Amino acid sequence: MDALPQASALILVAILPNPRDLEIARVLGWYRIPLKTAPKVIEVDYLAFFQTSAFGEASRWKIEYIAELRGHELTTRQALFKDEPEHPRAREEYYKLQIGPLQRLPRPIGAGRWRRVTFLYTTGLHLSRARIVNDLVVRSEEREVLWRSLRERALATSRYQPGDLPENALDPLVVEFLGAFLGQTREEHLHDSLD
Numbered sequence: 001m002d003a004l005p006q007a008s009a010l011i012l013v014a015i016l017p018n019p020r021d022l023e024i025a026r027v028l029g030w031y032r033i034p035l036k037t038a039p040k041v042i043e044v045d046y047l048a049f050f051q052t053s054a055f056g057e058a059s060r061w062k063i064e065y066i067a068e069l070r071g072h073e074l075t076t077r078q079a080l081f082k083d084e085p086e087h088p089r090a091r092e093e094y095y096k097l098q099i100g101p102l103q104r105l106p107r108p109i110g111a112g113r114w115r116r117v118t119f120l121y122t123t124g125l126h127l128s129r130a131r132i133v134n135d136l137v138v139r140s141e142e143r144e145v146l147w148r149s150l151r152e153r154a155l156a157t158s159r160y161q162p163g164d165l166p167e168n169a170l171d172p173l174v175v176e177f178l179g180a181f182l183g184q185t186r187e188e189h190l191h192d193s194l195d
Contacts, residue, residue, distance in 0.1 A: 004105075004106075004124060004127060004128045005045060005046050005066070005124035005127065005128075006124050007123065007124045007125035007128070008123065008124060008125070008149075009045040009046055009123060009124035009127075010043075010044040010045050010046075010121065010123065010146075010149060010150065010153065011044060011045065011046045011047070011048050011066070011121070011122045011123060011124065011126075011127055012039065012042065012044045012046075012047055012048070012069075012119060012120070012121055013047075013048045013049075013050055013063065013117065013119065013120040013121075013122060013133070013136060014031065014033065014047050014048070014049060014050065014119060015049075015050050015052060015117060015118070015119075016049045016050065016051050016052065016055075017052055017054060018052070018054040018055075019054065019055060022049070022051070022055075022065070022102075025049070025065075025067060025099060025102055026101075026102050029098060029099055029100070029101075030096050030097060030098050030099060031047060031049075031067075031096075031097045031099055032077075032080055032094045032095065032096055032097070033094060033095045033097065034077075034089070034092060034093075034094050035074065035092070035093040035094060035095060036092070036093075037118075038095055038119075039119040039121075040150075040154070041121075041150045041151075041153065041154045042069075042072055042095055042097065043069075043150075043153040043154055043156075044069055044121070044150075044153070045068065045069060045124075046066050046067065046068055046069060046124075047066065047067050047069055047097065047099060048063050048065075048066045048109075048122070048127060048136075049063060049064070049065045049066070049067075049102075050062070050063050050111075050117045050133070051063070051064065053115075061110065061111035061115055062108045062109060062110045062111060063105065063108060063109040063133070064104060064105055064108045065102045065103065065104055065105065066102075066103050066105060066127070067099035067100050067101065067102050067103065068099060068100035069097055069098075069099055069100075070098045070099060070100055071097075071098045072095050072096060072097045072098065073095070073096050073098075074093055074094075074095060074096075075093070075094055075096050076090065076091055076092065076093060076094065077089050077090050077091070077092050077094050078090040078091060080094060080096060105127075107131075109127075109130045109131065109132060109133060109135070109136070110131070110132050110133070111132065111133050112132035112133055112134050113134070117133060120133075120136060120137070121138065121146060121150060122136040122137070122138055122146075123138060123142075123146060126138060
C-alpha cells in the first residue's frame, strides 16, 4: 500500500466472514451488509476488513486490507448472488457497497483479545497507529468528534440536492395544466416557484 488514509478519514471496520467474501471484494469490487444488521451510518471513506477464523491460522482474526468506499445501493441478496435463488435470505435487503481496489496494510492489525467483532467506526489516525483492534476504538473527546462527523456525513448524503435536478424538470404545458388543476394560473405558479 502506498499510503494510509488521511488522519481525518472515517473508517468502518467490517467483517469478512470467509475467503469468498475477500475474493468478491478483490475481483468484483463490492462488499455486502444485510440491512437488518447494518450500522446506522455507512457513509464513510474506507472499509477495513476484519477476517474471521474461516481464514485459517495465518490470516484469522486480523485486519489485513482496507478499501476506499465509492458508493452504495440497496438491493436483495438474490440480486447479488444470482446462482443462489433458493437461499433462505434471498429476498432480504442488503447494502451493496462499491469499493476501490483492496490495499494491504503495511502491518496487519491483530485481534488481541477480540474475536467477535461487529461493526466499529474509527479514523485514519487510529488505523495508522493501531497494533491490535482495541487500538482502533475512539475514546473520550475524540469520540464526540467522530460521532459529529458521522452524523454530518449521514445528513449530507441523505439531504435533498436540488442542484442535481435539471432546471426545467417539467414541460411548461404540464406545469400550466397542473397550475390550472390546482386553481392557480401559470403566473401564480411561476411566482410561487421563485419564492
